[in-house]
Amino acid sequence: MDRQEAIHQFWNQFADAYDQNTVPDEADLVKGYITYQKVIGEFEDPVFPEAIIWTRSKSWRTADAILNNIADFLGEGGQILKIDEGRLWVVKGSPFAQEHTENEDDNIKAYRLNVSMEFMTK
Secondary structure: OOHHHHHHHHHHOOOEEEEOOOOOOOOOOOOOEEEEOOOOOOOOOOEOOEEEEEEEOOOOHHHHHHHHHHHHHHOOOOEEEEEOOEEEEEEEEEEEEEEOOOOOOOOEEEEEEEEEEEEEEO
């Protein structure tokens, strides 16, 4: 798995995930999905991409569940994922999550996430 596939696979394990520029029209807001930035770095040069959890509901339940799964997976020290060229270390950023409030529809519930990704590669 190359760097781009690793980024996609990381986010996709929590909900349907899409590069922020490729969200299909049929993306399911009721089920929830994640949009993410595809940012690539070099060895010992961390990058700080954002992702957004999107849901449509009167409550925050679905968005909270996705957020909590990501937070639990990363824990306090992050996770190291194996990729073709080495490893990808993903750690919570600061702030890790905050409400994304730039929505005109009151039923859209969204969180903006910040992570640090370090490509430990050749």
